[in-house]
Amino acid sequence: MNSFAASRSTAEWKAIDTAHHLHPFTDHKSLAAEGGSRIITRAEGVWLWDSEGRQLIDGMAGLWCVNVGYGRKELADVAHEQMLELPFYNNFFKTTTPAAVELSKKLAEITPEGLNHVFYANSGSEANDTIVRMVRHYWDLKGQHRKKAIIGRNYGYHGSTMVAVSLCGMGAMHRQADLPFPGFHHVMAPYWYDYGGDLEPEAFGKLAAKAIEDRIKELGADSVAAVIAEPIQGAGGVIIPPASYFPELQRICKQYDVLLIADEVICGFGRTGEWFGSDLFGIKPDLMTLAKGITSGYLPLSAVMVGDKVAETLIEQGGEFYHGFTYSGHPVACAVALANIRIMEREGLVDRTRTDIGPYFQDRLREAFADHPIVGEVRGVGLIAAIELVDDKKTRRRFPNYGEVGALCRNHSFANDLVMRATRDAMVLSPPLVISRDEVDELVRRAKVAIDATARDLGRM
Numbered sequence: 001m002n003s004f005a006a007s008r009s010t011a012e013w014k015a016i017d018t019a020h021h022l023h024p025f026t027d028h029k030s031l032a033a034e035g036g037s038r039i040i041t042r043a044e045g046v047w048l049w050d051s052e053g054r055q056l057i058d059g060m061a062g063l064w065c066v067n068v069g070y071g072r073k074e075l076a077d078v079a080h081e082q083m084l085e086l087p088f089y090n091n092f093f094k095t096t097t098p099a100a101v102e103l104s105k106k107l108a109e110i111t112p113e114g115l116n117h118v119f120y121a122n123s124g125s126e127a128n129d130t131i132v133r134m135v136r137h138y139w140d141l142k143g144q145h146r147k148k149a150i151i152g153r154n155y156g157y158h159g160s161t162m163v164a165v166s167l168c169g170m171g172a173m174h175r176q177a178d179l180p181f182p183g184f185h186h187v188m189a190p191y192w193y194d195y196g197g198d199l200e201p202e203a204f205g206k207l208a209a210k211a212i213e214d215r216i217k218e219l220g221a222d223s224v225a226a227v228i229a230e231p232i233q234g235a236g237g238v239i240i241p242p243a244s245y246f247p248e249l250q251r252i253c254k255q256y257d258v259l260l261i262a263d264e265v266i267c268g269f270g271r272t273g274e275w276f277g278s279d280l281f282g283i284k285p286d287l288m289t290l291a292k293g294i295t296s297g298y299l300p301l302s303a304v305m306v307g308d309k310v311a312e313t314l315i316e317q318g319g320e321f322y323h324g325f326t327y328s329g330h331p332v333a334c335a336v337a338l339a340n341i342r343i344m345e346r347e348g349l350v351d352r353t354r355t356d357i358g359p360y361f362q363d364r365l366r367e368a369f370a371d372h373p374i375v376g377e378v379r380g381v382g383l384i385a386a387i388e389l390v391d392d393k394k395t396r397r398r399f400p401n402y403g404e405v406g407a408l409c410r411n412h413s414f415a416n417d418l419v420m421r422a423t424r425d426a427m428v429l430s431p432p433l434v435i436s437r438d439e440v441d442e443l444v445r446r447a448k449v450a451i452d453a454t455a456r457d458l459g460r461m
């Protein structure tokens with residue numbers, strides 16, 4: 001049994017971690033001042049245990065990824081068997097492996113019509129990097145050598161590599177790395193709560209789509225390669241576009257001959273109650289990014305789904321595409337992804353999210369916070385949600401120290417054994433799709449404890 005946890009005390013782990021480990025998205029000075037990281041040692045279903053024996057509800061499914069829940073022996077067994085049979089072989093130079101072949105067929109079946117080819121990578125960031133290279137190559141092959149610009153949206157999150165950050169609409173990330181690279185542009189997010197003003201959501205949705213049209217016209221359609229959009233902007237604060245947004249965006253992309261990329265890294269694999277966010281909003285993307293839920297986070301894997309239009313050009317005219325990663329289509333990750341999708345199908349996890357546990361979760365959240373003094377809005381679909389904390393509910397006015405209230409609430413939540421994340425002052429939730437009704441009740445109870453404590457700190461309760 002590979003159990004690190006019993007081998008050292010919590011204090012020792014913390015000291016070593018502080019001495020040697022630089023964490024992603026972490027302010028290490030404040031982490032050290034707080035005494036170091038909490039150490040998660042095991043997990044089962046929707047529950048995590050830390051090294052001090054406390055039991056937390058994982059309201060975030062890890063990082064929006066453990067869709068089938070923790071503790072699936074079946075996935076461990078598949079990985080074990082694949083490792084014994086063929087732990088690694090690559091897909092370069094005219095070879096492939098059965099696991100990569102089978103997964104490709106499965107992905108072509110479950111993703112929206114017209115997406116029939118797969119290019120593998122290891123993370124969402126790498127998949128998005130791959131897409132940028134692929135679409136630029138595509139337009140070159142079409143003889144449109146100026147068609148290279150990519151338009152994303154503010155608050156969009158597409159990853160942490162240099163190109164993925166350039167796609168992101170995150171100012172703080174840009175500033176740390178002198179990004180975005182030239183050729184990457186950003187427009188308003190379809191964030192009705194902040195920007196909608198007096199407009200009805202549907203009218204605002206069209207306005208937000210028009211921001212993309214305006215940018216295409218400004219840049220010149222002959223220089224715009226693609227628009228990238230998460231169906232629901234996850235890390236940006238679970239921003240759900242009005243229903244009018246994507247049909248309009250789809251029309252615009254078609255009119256100006258611009259490719260539409262759906263970044264489904266969070267929305268994919270049942271999160272919204274459909275297999276993909278594109279299914280929920282009726283999007284017909286030319287390319288799609290998959291990661292996270294593809295293996296439920298059990299192993300790193302990502303995929304670019306390539307639509308027929310692009311794939312045919314690449315295959316017919318492309319020659320060699322000088323791109324790939326050693327672990328593109330790693331057989332163990334592919335075998336686990338396939339087994340993960342089979343679990344989702346066998347247990348009906350997507351249907352359950354759409355018709356049963358998703359609506360239950362959404363109803364409980366709305367009930368709990370309808371009259372809360374600092375909650376302006378609860379929004380969500382399926383098993384993804386955000387709770388907006390605001391100073392004034394009527395006018396949607398933010399707290400003066402925007403962002404700090406969310407961080408305060410997140411700390412209360414963590415101290416209360418619920419993992420709930422804060423994006424600015426939006427508290428976000430995305431639990432595993434296997435969560436039970438009792439567990440939803442407990443999650444919502446703990447979320448309320450945290451939000452009540454925050455309101456008390458602010459003198460609002």
Ligand code: PMP
Pocket residue numbers: 063122123124125126128157158159160230234235263264265266291292
């Ligand atoms: N796209 C989206 C929509 C994401 O949410 C993320 C990660 N949160 C990424 C891309 C990047 O994925 P990774 O962290 O695996 O590189």
